[in-house]
Amino acid sequence: MWALRRASAPLRNQGYRVRTSYVFGKLEVPYFWEGNVAGFGTTAALSDRFISFERNNLETWPSSGVYISSHGLSTQAGAENSGEEGNVEDNEEELTSGSEIDDDDDVDDETQNELDLPEGETGLAEKISTKGAPSELFNIIWKAPGLSVPSALDKWVSEGKELSRADISLTMLYLRRRRMFGKALKFSEWLEANGKLVTDRDYASQLDLIGKLRGLRMAENYIAKIPKSFQGEVVYRTLLANCVMSTNVRKAEEVFNKMKDLEFPITAFACNQLLLLYKRTDKKKIADVLLLMEKENVKPSPFTYKILIDAKGLSNDISGMEQVVDTMKAEGIKLGVGTLLLLAKHYVSAGLKDKAKATLKETEEINSKGSRRPCRFLLPLYGELQMEDEVRRLWEICESNPHVEECMAAIVAWGKLKNVQEAEKIFDRVVKTGKKLSTRHYSTMMNVYRDSKMLTKGKELVNQMAESGCSMDPFTWDAVVKLYVEAGEVEKADSFLVKAVQQSKKKPLFATYIALMDHYASRGDVPNAERIFDKLRILxxxxxxxxxxxxxxxxxxxxxxxxxxxxxxxxxNIFPNKALAGQLAQVDSFKMTDVSDLLD
Known part of the structure; x- marks a missing residue:
């Protein structure tokens, strides 16, 4: 059951070292992290950056004394997303009405909050993956302007149309899968106003949509409006998932502790949320979550393994990643397409082309039903591997009736192959459908121009995007900034970002500032590097x-x-690894000594 040997072993690129191990089944959980935490005593607590608990008092969830720290990195992450209202596109439509509707099988897929399928409704996932047309109820909502959704629904009901639970569930699932969160929220609010929210999952779904669109603060406030009988574990775990999706460590830890105070059972879902959170913010805490799972006898889910695989892969610990895979197999868990694609992605990143190719081949072999769904993930990977024949083969499968995400994947693939002409041809096809594209679609093409250092083409695309009425967002800024940086025009990139932030008041991506900072660092431009560093702290x-x-x-x-x-x-709370210690030693050598001072 607990066969996760070394899933929480120290991450090489973080420079952590383990002195002793507490065996978590086959998982080695550190007794302490050398240089960080003193050894466990009878009732020792981990540092503020860890989960605090009484080592010899972990009988059950309500009385175990387990609390997630709300200090350390919490302040940092909480500031990253304070719950301000976000921007969500409602135009993620497919290129053709008969296209499949699928959700992405990525490890971070909206934190896997499992809200799409309401309790008690079965077979909906299968229905929605067929090529049949969406329901009449969905079409009513889809065609109605955002603010007029309630009136359109009132009219539909007044015409004597029946509104069954199956219709409600299937329509909500369609809206979510198409990422039409704005209309989904209007639909949910209309249902609430008409007394149609009848389960805790109904309320959890609305809370999730509020969190996505209006921020964590509004989502948290909404809980007080939910009838007490429905304020259960599923509602709070939904709030926890939204905190994780926002990378708000402080609030996520508060919600987790609140669930403990309310004596909700600890679940694999809640633990997976923490694993996702710490994978992004502080990988050292992963071991502590796994230890908590062992103490509370929480069985890891397949998604738990995927998170651990991803954490190991991101740390370039390929050996550790493969150990997690071996454990999955030993536990009798089959590697699905999503897991294999995740492995392939990390093999590609690590430069292990043979292993990547073998994994991609295995992915296609187990796709026995011949689904096109993996194509959107396979295309960029084959492009990264410079396998043009494979890219062309997969695109030919999709070309006659492509989903928009398949088009974007093909654009990325051809961009990796430096075949800009082929990428442009596919992008033009998407534009000519007449569908309103999101900034993400334009950014995909812009990144192709960036990689090929085609600054003029990139500028033309920005103008095209503006003419289409598509406003720029932080993802577009990221593409434009990197386009300038790759062209060697870092000052223009910096100036563009400053103006963009002033005009929209949105928060740029971390990676955008790092792209600028990297360039300044390469030039030895300390003042500008420090300026970007300070800007990151302010944000x-x-x-x-x-x-x-x-x-x-x-x-x-x-x-x-x-x-x-x-x-x-x-x-x-940053502790240098070997590489960073080497950098510090280099800058130390530049310090003035008494002798050098005399010589000067």
Whole structure:
């Protein structure tokens, strides 16, 4: 049951070391992290960056004394997303009305909140994956302008149309799968106003939509409006999932502890949310969540393994990743298409082409039903591997009646192959459908121009996007900034980002600032690197390992000492690995000594 050996072993690129191990079945959970935490005593607690618990008092969930710390990185992550209202596109339609509607099988798929299928309704997932047309109820909502959805529904009901639970569930599932969250929320609010929310999952679904569209604060406030009899575990786990999706560590930990206080059973779902959260923000905490799962006898789900595979892959610990896979097989869990694609992605990133090719071949072999769904994931990977024949073969499968996501995947693939002409041809086909494209679609094509250093083409695409009425968002900014940076025009990239933020007040992506910072660091431009570093802190991107690596490299390239850098890192709970320690040693060598001072 607990065969996850070394799933929480130290991550190589983080520089963590384990002194002793507590055996978690076959999973080795560290007794303590050397240099960070003193050894466990009889009632020792982990540091503020870990889960605190009484080591010898973990009988049951209500009385175990397990609490997730709300300190350490919590302040940082909480600032990253304070629950401000987000921007959600309602135009993620397929290119053809008969296309399949699928959700992405990615490890971070909206934190896997399992809200799409209401309790008691069966067979809906199968119905929605068929090529049949959506229901009449869905079409009514789809065609109605956002604000007029309630009146359109009132008219539909007044005409004597029956509104069954199956209709409601299937329509909501269609809306969610198409990511039409705005209309889904209007539909849910109309259902509530008409007394049609009758289960805790109905209320949880509405809470989820509020969180997506209006922020965590509004979602949390909504709980108080839910009838007490429906304020159960599923509602709070939904709030937890939204906190994780927002990477709000402080709020996620608060909600997890609230669930403990309410004596809800600890579940694999809740633990998976924490694993997702810590995979993104602090991988050292993964071991502690797994230890908690063992103590509470929570069996890992297949998704638990996927998170661990992804965490290992992101850390370039391929051996550890393969150990998790071996454990899955030993537990009798078959590797599905999604897991194999995840493995292939990390093999590609690690430069292990033979293993990547073998995994992709296995993926296609187990896709016995011949579904086109894996194509959208296979195309970019084959492109990364420079396998043009495979890219062409898969695109020919989709070309006659492509989904928009298949088109985007093909564009990425041809971009990796530096075949800009083929990518442009597919993008033009998407544009000519007349469907309103989102900024994400334009950004996909822009990234192709960026990789090929075609700045003029990129600028033309930005103008085309503006003419189409599609406003720019942080993802578009990211593509434009990187386009300028790749063309060597970092000052223009910096200026563009400053103006974009001033005009929209939206928050740029972490990766966007790092792209600028990397370039300044490569030039040894310490003042600008420090300026970007400070900007990241102001926006709440605090205490990330990458920031310090990039900043210290600026000092290294400038051949100037970085006074007080260790203290700054310690304040952010950042502990250097071997590579970062080497960078610090380099900048230390630039410090003035008494002797050098005399010689000067």
């Amino acid at each position: 709440g991107y605090v205490g990330r390992f990458t920031q310090y690596q990039t900043l210290i490299q600026a000092y290294v390239n400038a051949k100037t000492p970085a006074y007080g850098m260790r203290e700054r890192m310690k304040a952010d």
